[in-house]
Amino acid sequence: DVKVTQSSRYLVKRTGEKVFLECVQDMDHENMFWYRQDPGLGLRLIYFSYDVKMKEKGDIPEGYSVSREKKERFSLILESASTNQTSMYLCASSHGSGPAKETQYFGPGTRLLVL
Amino acid sequence: AQSVTQPDIHITVSEGASLELRCNYSYGATPYLFWYVQSPGQGLQLLLKYFSGDTLVQGIKGFEAEFKRSQSSFNLRKPSVHWSDAAEYFCAVGFNDYKLSFGAGTTVTVRA
Numbered sequence: 241d242v243k244v245t246q247s248s249r250y251l252v253k254r255t256g257e258k259v260f261l262e263c264v265q266d267m268d269h270e271n272m273f274w275y276r277q278d279p280g281l282g283l284r285l286i287y288f289s290y291d292v293k294m295k296e297k298g299d300i301p302e303g304y305s306v307s308r309e310k311k312e313r314f315s316l317i318l319e320s321a322s323t324n325q326t327s328m329y330l331c332a333s334s335h336g337s338g339p340a341k342e343t344q345y346f347g348p349g350t351r352l353l354v355l
Numbered sequence: 356a357q358s359v360t361q362p363d364i365h366i367t368v369s370e371g372a373s374l375e376l377r378c379n380y381s382y383g384a385t386p387y388l389f390w391y392v393q394s395p396g397q398g399l400q401l402l403l404k405y406f407s408g409d410t411l412v413q414g415i416k417g418f419e420a421e422f423k424r425s426q427s428s429f430n431l432r433k434p435s436v437h438w439s440d441a442a443e444y445f446c447a448v449g450f451n452d453y454k455l456s457f458g459a460g461t462t463v464t465v466r467a
Contacts (some may be wrong), residue, residue, distance in 0.1 A: 244398070251411040272460065280364070282445060283399075298359075330398060339408065340449025341387050346398030 243267070244347035251312045252353045259318040261350050263331030270336060272314035273344065274298075274306060275304050277328040285331055290337070330351075357382050357450045361458035368436050369466050376431040377460050380444030387449030388429040390420055392461075394442045402444075405429065416440070441465045 247262035252335040265272065271290050275298075284297030287306040295306050303325060309314045312332075318325055329350045334342040368374050380386060387406055391399040403414025410422040415437045420431045428447060446458040 280459055282359075282361075282459040284445075285454060285456075288453070290453070298454065316445075324460075332399075340451060340455050343401045343404065344382055344399075344455065346400070348396070350397045 244331055244333055244345050246329075246347040246350050248308065248350050249348065250351050250353075252355065253318075254355055255319050255322060256283065257318075257321050257354075259352065259354075261316040261329055261352070263314045263316070263333075263347055265271075265314075265333040265345070266306065267333065267335070267345070269333035269345075270311075271332075271334045271342070272308065273317045273332040274304075274314065275330045275332065276300070277330055277349070283330060290333075321352075323354050326352060326354045327331050332341050356458065357448075357454050357460040358445055359448045361446055361461050364459070365462045365464065367464040367466060370438055371435050374431075374433045374436045374440070376407045376444050376446075376463070376464065378429045378431070378458060380427050380429070380446075380448045381452055382427070382448070382452075385422075385424065387455075388420075388422060389449075389455070390414065390418070390429075390431045391445045391447060391457075392416075393445065399445065399467075402431070411415045416444040436465055438465045439467070 244265045273288040274286040290310040305317045331347040332343045332344040357399040358446045360379045389404045393399045443460045
């Protein structure tokens with residue numbers, strides 16, 4: 241079974257803090273994604289990566305950065321957390337080129353609260 | 356602009372009744388189409404997907420979906436709902452090779 245793990249299920253941070261969300265997949269997938277999930281808005285893509293050290297902006301990259309130094313790990317960084325970044329963050333991975341065609345496998349999510 | 360719409364925010368069904376969830380998209384060509392389910396406290400799991408061929412697609416957990424090009428729709432159905440089907444359902448559409456766009460989701464409540 242494909243497994244995507246996220247470092248924390250719940251996280252509470254203060255405004256202005258630097259926040260790291262870690263995601264690890266164990267299926268040697270080329271593609272990894274970070275989404276945020278908000279009620280009534282569904283999932284919105286923040287960033288994705290189709291190879292090590294490669295990254296592409298999604299629909300809402302402002303206020304976020306990412307890092308992919310190893311194939312299995314994709315990190316989401318909030319340089320200076322703000323209250324409007326309180327959300328559920330979902331990591332996903334998929335195999336192959338052309339990520340939109342492939343099944344994405346999701347982690348359980350990290351619920352981040354910024355105070 | 357490309358978009359995905361799930362018109363129903365919340366649906367309540369009785370256990371054993373049929374279920375249909377609607378999904379419409381706006382795009383000039385046939386996109387890649389998916390349905391995912393998110394059970395409480397869980398990540399998303401793929402139910403089924405459509406790229407081409409037979410427009411009626413069978414998925415896991417007894418779900419099926421039908422692609423209708425003329426209506427730009429990809430509706431999800433289940434003939435008889437079980438209490439464990441209570442979850443949030445997301446339609447997702449791939450408009451190009453790299454990005455998947457998700458609808459806002461439909462929450463399904465199952466009453467005994």
